[in-house]
Amino acid sequence: MDKLLIQGGNRLSGEITISGAKNAALPILCAGLLSSDQLHLSNVPNLHDVSTILKLLRQMGLKATQDGHFVTLQGDAITNLEAPYEMVKTMRASILVLGPLLARFGEARVSLPGGCGIGSRPVDQHIKGLQAMGAEIAIEAGYIHAKAKKLKGTRVVTDMITVTGTENLLMAATLADGETVLENAAREPEVTDLANLLVAMGAKIDGIGTDRLTIQGVDKLHGAEHAVIADRIETGTFLCAVAATGGDVMLKNTRSHILDAVLDKLREAGVILTSGDDWIRVQMAARPKAVSFRTTEYPGFPTDMQAQFMAMNSIAEGTSHVTETIFENRFMHVQEMNRLGAAIDVQGNTAIIKGVDKLVGAPVMATDLRASASLVISGLVAQGQTLIERVYHLDRGYDEMERKLSAVGANIERIK
Ligand SMILES: CC(=O)N[C@H]1[C@@H](OP(=O)(O)OP(=O)(O)OC[C@H]2O[C@@H](n3ccc(=O)[nH]c3=O)[C@H](O)[C@@H]2O)O[C@H](CO)[C@@H](O)[C@@H]1O
Ligand SMILES: C=C(OP(=O)(O)O)C(=O)O
Numbered sequence: 365m366d367k368l369l370i371q372g373g374n375r376l377s378g379e380i381t382i383s384g385a386k387n388a389a390l391p392i393l394c395a396g397l398l399s400s401d402q403l404h405l406s407n408v409p410n411l412h413d414v415s416t417i418l419k420l421l422r423q424m425g426l427k428a429t430q431d432g433h434f435v436t437l438q439g440d441a442i443t444n445l446e447a448p449y450e451m452v453k454t455m456r457a458s459i460l461v462l463g464p465l466l467a468r469f470g471e472a473r474v475s476l477p478g479g480c481g482i483g484s485r486p487v488d489q490h491i492k493g494l495q496a497m498g499a500e501i502a503i504e505a506g507y508i509h510a511k512a513k514k515l516k517g518t519r520v521v522t523d524m525i526t527v528t529g530t531e532n533l534l535m536a537a538t539l540a541d542g543e544t545v546l547e548n549a550a551r552e553p554e555v556t557d558l559a560n561l562l563v564a565m566g567a568k569i570d571g572i573g574t575d576r577l578t579i580q581g582v583d584k585l586h587g588a589e590h591a592v593i594a595d596r597i598e599t600g601t602f603l604c605a606v607a608a609t610g611g612d613v614m615l616k617n618t619r620s621h622i623l624d625a626v627l628d629k630l631r632e633a634g635v636i637l638t639s640g641d642d643w644i645r646v647q648m649a650a651r652p653k654a655v656s657f658r659t660t661e662y663p664g665f666p667t668d669m670q671a672q673f674m675a676m677n678s679i680a681e682g683t684s685h686v687t688e689t690i691f692e693n694r695f696m697h698v699q700e701m702n703r704l705g706a707a708i709d710v711q712g713n714t715a716i717i718k719g720v721d722k723l724v725g726a727p728v729m730a731t732d733l734r735a736s737a738s739l740v741i742s743g744l745v746a747q748g749q750t751l752i753e754r755v756y757h758l759d760r761g762y763d764e765m766e767r768k769l770s771a772v773g774a775n776i777e778r779i780k
Contacts, residue, residue, distance in 0.1 A: 366759075368752040368766060370743035371775035372725055376611035378772040382599050382618035383409035383763035384433065384592035387668075388554040390457040391531040392561050392592060393417050396426055396437030397464035398535060399565055401587030403437040407617075408592055409763040412756070416455045420447055424461070442469065449475040449506060455760070456480060459487055460528055462510060463536035466499055472510045476503065481732040483691035493520040493533040497540055517542035517581055525550050525661045530577070531558055537579035538567040546577040552662040553622040557593045564588035594618040597668045598762060599644065600626045601737045604672040605769070606646045607635045608679060608745045613772050615644045625665040629655045633676065654682035654719050659690050671697045671738035678706035679745055680719040687714045697735035700728040704742050704750065725750040733761045740765065744774055751779075 384407035452475040465472035499512040537544035568580040620639035659667040667690040707718040725748035730736035736758035743750030
C-alpha cells in the first residue's frame, strides 16, 4: 500500500492547476446511461473513483473511452442492469446508476452502499423518491431491486437535503412521464453541473441552482458535449495548505464564486485572496487566526472542507469551535492530528481546537478522503517527517496531489 512521506516546514509558492470536480464527474458519467448517443466529456479528473465508476459502467455495457481528461461515453448496448456489492462498497457514488437505469430500462439491481467511515449514510430518500414516482422497490439480500414500466412525474419532498439523492431523482425524472417537482433539492454546484449537462442532452429542467427543481419528462435524451466544473474542494484544500504553511500560490482553472463560505473564513483567518474569472491567488505571510464555523449544505460551509480547516486551526493563533452537522462521525482525523501535537478536544459534534505553536511529524493513518487531505496539510506544517499510511483514501478524490504540491515547493514523496 502506498504511503506519503512529508518533510514539513516549506512555504509554498508557484502555480497549481485545479482538476475537474470528483463530485460532478461521478453523476455526469452515470448520466451516460440515459442516452444511446455519444457524450463527449472534458475536464474529467484522473481519480480512482472515476476509474471505479467507469469500470462499473463498462460492466453494464456502456462504451467508454478515456484519453487524459477526455471521456467519451455511448450507451447504445447496455445489457447488464446490476451494480454489484464489490464495486458499490468501494465507492458509494455507485448508487447514482439507480435512477438512470430505472428511468431508461425500467429495472435496476443495485447493492445497498452500507455505512462508511464518516457515517451511516442511508439511501432511504433515493428510494422514497423513486417509489413516489411509481417504482416498485424491494430490498433483498443487500440489494435494491427496482422496477417501473415507466416512471411517473410527481412532487417529491425529501426529509433532508441530499446531494446524490437529488442527482438520482433528477436523472430519473428526465425520462419520466409528465412533470416532477423536487422540493428541498440540494443546491451544490455539482448538482447544477449535472443539470446543465442534462439540459444539453435535451432534458427540460427549471429552477437549476435552486432548492426546487421542476422537470418535464421527455421520451429520450440525445448526445452532448460538456466540460466538468472545477473541483471546489480540491481548490479549498490547496488554499488551506497555503494558509497553514504560508506562501504565495496561484490556483488556475478554478472559480471563486462556488467557494464563498470557504473564502470568507480564510479571509477571517488573515489570508489575502484575489481572484479573476478562472483563478484565485492566495497569499499568507503570518500565522493564521483561529476561525470557528458549522458545516451546512451549500451555499454554507461544506463538510468536505471541515478537516482541512481543522489542520489550519490546529496551528492558528487562538481557539476555534468547529461543529459538524452533516455526518455523525467525521472527526476521525482528530486523533491523528493530536498525535502530531495538535490540541483538539471533541465534545459531541463540536471540536474545540486550541491553536499550538508547532506540530511535530510522526507516522499517521489516513481514515477517509478529506481526513487524508488534512493530514497532508498537517504534515506540510509539522517539523520533521510525517509518514501517512493508507493514502488510497486520498487517491479516490485528488488528482496527483503530491505532484501538484511538489511543484510549489513542498517536500512530499510517494513511497510504493
Ligand atoms: C459523491 C458525492 O457527491 N459525495 C458528496 C455528497 O454525498 P452524499 O450525497 O452521500 O451526501 P448527502 O447529501 O446525501 O448526505 C447528507 C445527509 O443526509 C443523510 N441522508 C442522505 C440520503 C438519504 O437517503 N438519507 C439520509 O439520511 C446522510 O446520511 C447525511 O447525513 O454530499 C455530501 C454532503 O455535501 C458530501 O460530503 C459528499 O462529498
Ligand atoms: C465524502 C466524500 O465523498 P463520497 O461521497 O464519494 O464518499 C468527499 O468527497 O469528501
